[in-house]
Amino acid sequence: MVDFGCDFCRDDQNRLYGHVTQIGSSEARQRILLKCPRCGTLYENTPRGPDETQQLTPAEARRRYPDAPVADTP
Numbered sequence: 001m002v003d004f005g006c007d008f009c010r011d012d013q014n015r016l017y018g019h020v021t022q023i024g025s026s027e028a029r030q031r032i033l034l035k036c037p038r039c040g041t042l043y044e045n046t047p048r049g050p051d052e053t054q055q056l057t058p059a060e061a062r063r064r065y066p067d068a069p070v071a072d073t074p
Helices: 012-016 058-064
Strands: 021-026 031-035 042-045 054-056
Touching: 012 042, 021 058, 031 058, 042 058, 054 058
Parallel strands: none
Antiparallel strands: 021 031, 031 042, 042 054
16 A cells, blocks of 8 residues: 555546656656655656556665656655
8 A cells, every 4th residue: 555645646636647747767667757746755656557656765766767856855
């Protein structure tokens, strides 16, 4: 179960249909990095298909998406 940062990013419609900001991607891993515009929480998700949302710390996000603009705190 994912611990979502706020009600906005907890809402599947916001997270899955472009209302949170995609700030990175990994074709090799077939994942995208998302950032909630309201609370700044970072998530990794699949770009298509079954939802496999995982919350990431800034350190995890930087390690998995080295080219993404990730600050030290959300």
